[in-house]
Amino acid sequence: MSYFHRHRELTPYLLLAPGVLFLAVFFVVPLGFLAYQSLESGNIDFGYAFTWSWSNYWHALRDYRAQFVRSLEYAGIATLLALLISYPVAYWIAFRGGRWKNLLLLFIVAPFFVTYLIRTLAWETILSDNGFVVNTLQSLHVLGPSGRLLATSTAVVTGITYNFLPFMALPLYVSLEQIDGRLIEAAEDLYASKLHAFLRVTLPLSLPGVVAGTLLTFIPAAGDFINAQLLGGPDNHMIGNVIQSKFLELTDYPAAAAMSFILMAAILVAVFVYARLVGTEQLTGTAV
């Protein structure tokens, strides 16, 4: 009898061990360090000491509330836009893509072969003051003659939407692709209109994809700083920019750590509220 047969009850834990170890070493331990650091006080000249300095948190909330709110706002709008853009695309690929499905999916992922920074810089050219987009909007009188898109919140949200779009589109595609077409046929046989069939059958069945996509988009978008730095003006900076400047420029590690924790907490709360609204079973996809 082998060891595993004699200790069958241990097998799942042994199989889990590599994953748990990985999470412990690369997630829990660093998080612990970060928590410890967020309660330190001092500066780079005289060193840092652990002093239960909760004031790091209060100061961050007091001084940078605007950037926290702005981050959640930009990430929220970008997530919504990404959903509105991705859903029809994913729907079309899943139901009408036919033998081109894989190629079409490749087109969605293709921009990811280019680095993040270059993709963002490309938007500097697209939204350029003398570019096609701005000129068109000016001739339509949407923008004034001296109006511009670069260095505005519009540019930042556009950049975030674009950069995180595949995180939305791919989960949506997967959940739409799995829907059994006969269910929609059945709805139509039962005299549901196309719209009704979509609202009562397709949409509910694709909700796990919607939930996964929104989370995968919203969470990293809220902590992003590249888009705000390159496409935004001085008034459009997000909390990621402040954390980066606290950490690198000001070497105020405790403040940066405290802000990271506040951001994490804010995202957790947002996700929790969202999960309560759509129902927790959608998070795990057990509704399918």
Place this chain on the structure above:
Amino acid sequence: MTDQLTRRELLQRGAAGGAALTIPGLLAACGGTSKAGAGSTTSHKLAKTLNFSNWTLYMDVNNKKHTNPSLIQFQKKYGVHVDYVEDINDNAGFFGKIQGALSRGQSIHRDIIVLTDNDRYLALMIKKGWCEKLDKSAIPNIKNLVDVQKHPNFDPNRDYSLPWQSGMTGIAYNDTLTDPVLSIDELFGNPKLKGKITCLNSMGDALTLVMLSNGDDPSKVTDRSFNAAFNRVKKAADNKQIRQFTGNDYAPILARGDLSAAMSWSGDIAQLGQKQIHWNVPKDGGALWTDNMLIPNGGNVYTASVYMNYVYDPKVQGLMEAGDPKRNITGIYYIPPVAGAGEWARKYDPTVANNPLIFPNKKMLDSVHIFDSKALNNQKYLEQWQNLISS
């Protein structure tokens, strides 16, 4: 102007530099740890290897062989191989990488690193005792250090640092979009430029220019002069005159024509190589910044000092600066700190020696100033500044 050739070469050098970046970087990441850095002794024995971290595009390059001729020549002369790594992209980022080890008293396995005096970290390294004293007995060529660099306030006797190269901060403008912009008054005040200009996010650079425009001395910053300059930048940002605060990412925006003018570094404009974009020291004066060599704790002092002595030989510096078109060598093209380098540079490439952005005339040098290093380390100023540029 004679800088047509210079610009082309700069681009070539850019390409060569990109290729050279990867391999030494990999080698350093894999091996380089046990070689030098072991003895921070004062022994006068050369190490086998000198580990040198520098900024990108900052060394003479043989474009055919993708080698650094001055480093090969050094190896031939002294038998020391230079492990040259271009792994510094910004002061804050590099300091962030090395500060952990240095604060624990560990070696970072480098014998020479290069930091800029317009940022706080150079002074901080010296103040915290994180770098070794130079072995001046091995650097007789220190006599060639140009006068203006002899007594900086972060290292009054040059006990710990020696300049590598310098550059200037001024104003660039696009002549197809605006009349010449030659002062901060105009850059921040001309309503035609509203939303069409950028300001540098480096506090030292930006405030030097603004303080000079205010009639204040940027080398001796007081609360009053800081507040005056700070409020002026803040006002220009609040009324949307300033579109963005940037590092050198303003360059492509300026090149595309989205900006009419920008607070700018001389080297960037030379690299852009566009006829319509001009660079000037502002009417009230500009900033001079200098990248300085340091020996971080644990580095081999004697070997590093011998190398510093080598580059302070005007003949060597002349070649490093100007390159040699006949041998397909491209130079550094910044401002050398070594007196007499100009004469040697002329022998290799007269167009470089005559370029005022590389060998500035006295008038230009008299109009550029160095920012107060104490103010760069003033946490209150830094916080105010960072909050302004990322609000």
